[in-house]
Amino acid sequence: MDEWSPHSWKFRPAAQQPAYDDEAEVARVVEQIAKLPPLVTSWEVDALKAQLAEAARGERFVLQGGDCAESFDCCDSATIANKLKILLQISLVLTHGSEKSVVRIGRFAGQYAKPRSGDFETVDGVTLPSYRGDLVNRSEFTATARASDPWLMLRGYERAGLTLNFIRALVSRGFVDPHRLEYWDLDWVTNSPMVEEYRRIARSIGDSLRFMENLLGTHPGELNWLDFFTSHEGLHLRYEQAQTRHVPRHTGWYNLSTHFPWIGVRTADPQDAHIEYFRGIANPIGLKVGTGTTPEALAQLIGILDPAGEPGRLTLIHRFGREHIGRCLPPLIAAARATGKTLLWCCDPMHGNTRTTSGGVKTRYFEDILGELDQAFDIHAAEGSRLGGIHIELTGEAVTECVGGARGLSEADLKHAYRSQLDPRLNYEQALELALFTARKMSAWRGSR
Ligand code: PEP
Ligand code: CO
Numbered sequence: 001m002d003e004w005s006p007h008s009w010k011f012r013p014a015a016q017q018p019a020y021d022d023e024a025e026v027a028r029v030v031e032q033i034a035k036l037p038p039l040v041t042s043w044e045v046d047a048l049k050a051q052l053a054e055a056a057r058g059e060r061f062v063l064q065g066g067d068c069a070e071s072f073d074c075c076d077s078a079t080i081a082n083k084l085k086i087l088l089q090i091s092l093v094l095t096h097g098s099e100k101s102v103v104r105i106g107r108f109a110g111q112y113a114k115p116r117s118g119d120f121e122t123v124d125g126v127t128l129p130s131y132r133g134d135l136v137n138r139s140e141f142t143a144t145a146r147a148s149d150p151w152l153m154l155r156g157y158e159r160a161g162l163t164l165n166f167i168r169a170l171v172s173r174g175f176v177d178p179h180r181l182e183y184w185d186l187d188w189v190t191n192s193p194m195v196e197e198y199r200r201i202a203r204s205i206g207d208s209l210r211f212m213e214n215l216l217g218t219h220p221g222e223l224n225w226l227d228f229f230t231s232h233e234g235l236h237l238r239y240e241q242a243q244t245r246h247v248p249r250h251t252g253w254y255n256l257s258t259h260f261p262w263i264g265v266r267t268a269d270p271q272d273a274h275i276e277y278f279r280g281i282a283n284p285i286g287l288k289v290g291t292g293t294t295p296e297a298l299a300q301l302i303g304i305l306d307p308a309g310e311p312g313r314l315t316l317i318h319r320f321g322r323e324h325i326g327r328c329l330p331p332l333i334a335a336a337r338a339t340g341k342t343l344l345w346c347c348d349p350m351h352g353n354t355r356t357t358s359g360g361v362k363t364r365y366f367e368d369i370l371g372e373l374d375q376a377f378d379i380h381a382a383e384g385s386r387l388g389g390i391h392i393e394l395t396g397e398a399v400t401e402c403v404g405g406a407r408g409l410s411e412a413d414l415k416h417a418y419r420s421q422l423d424p425r426l427n428y429e430q431a432l433e434l435a436l437f438t439a440r441k442m443s444a445w446r447g448s449r
Helices: 023-035 042-056 077-098 151-172 178-184 195-216 237-242 273-279 295-305 325-338 366-382 411-416 428-448
Strands: 060-066 101-107 120-123 126-129 229-233 244-246 253-255 260-263 285-289 314-318 344-347 354-356 362-364 389-393
Touching: 023 151, 023 237, 042 060, 042 101, 042 344, 060 077, 060 344, 077 101, 077 151, 077 195, 077 428, 151 237, 195 428, 237 244, 237 273, 260 273, 260 314, 273 295, 285 295, 295 314, 295 325, 314 325, 325 366, 344 366, 362 366, 366 428, 389 428
Parallel strands: 060 101, 060 389, 101 229, 229 260, 260 285, 285 314, 314 344, 344 389
Antiparallel strands: 120 126, 244 253, 354 362
């Protein structure tokens, strides 16, 4: 294979890249971002890789979640704190259900670029470039908003920095003190049908913690007991390249704009520039696999992206849809196993289950999401593999974007609080319900062995 560099991807066809009017301006922006300090450090990146290696061995469980796309307008304290709270609550429930430590990875602090099915969108006879995420253009349907603006990459880098700064501050102080689990509650959910089950779990964790403290004479609440990692789809290659650098006393190149970049299904062709870029970075990486992924392509991708078979390096995130997982997953498990490498499997039960209502609203049915996840656990077990984590789109806000769940949201309810510009997200309550379901599933598995 040819020699790799942070820009060797430019010699390959790159899917889903924005077209810019002025390449010299793009180069100036990339140069500026390249000079700015990194958003994450190489030792954090290495720590995550070590945790993912443990997850691949079945010693941890991975929770990856957040918005489909972050928006610059929602870079505010309530949105960020609420997202963190719901992720923390879910991780608590999963820790309890799996009896494993949970690796927490947010889809945040940089999830600003989106793949689109078409380059253009036509509304009432007017055709404009598609909205590709706030890193590229703006969502309003005007020619000015839809023009690609390279300076948005810098704005995105800054917003990612602001988000991460706030998350680090919240995580490092009392907000996540395990003795104060009630701080994580979100107001609107106090009368939720699931709240009792959640509270029972939280109480039991609190009791165990106090027991351990008394036994050991230490106070885990005073330690930095919680890691939080960031991730985003590594889609916009000029942006990804900008923060790709050598680090003193480490070998290799790190993408320091995030801990865990992933490759989306639309850019996962083995010949695509994204695969070239990703093969050369030292970060742990995710690869989405879907109904279009053949066993041959998967084997080839594993060979390119994880040639050394380094545990923790490659996470395969499958997203088939409830109807297709039974047919599509077993051959891919077999192809991955045949490589002899230690790979981690996670299930994204969201992206294969997107549909449009008769009224033209993009939604997902909660029962499809649970249905795919339920099968994912069973299929991995039947094939002698292991589901090591979940990847979900959620928000801490009381949105109505997905149909179903304990409150029985209907298609007619979607109009009440549909805020996503792109994919429909689980709201707080649906996300917690999914976590409780997953936890029950994992304890049932443990009980049956
Ligand atoms: C996503 O995760 O938002 C996404 C676009 O996923 P996929 O590449 O699996 O469609
Ligand atoms: Co999405």
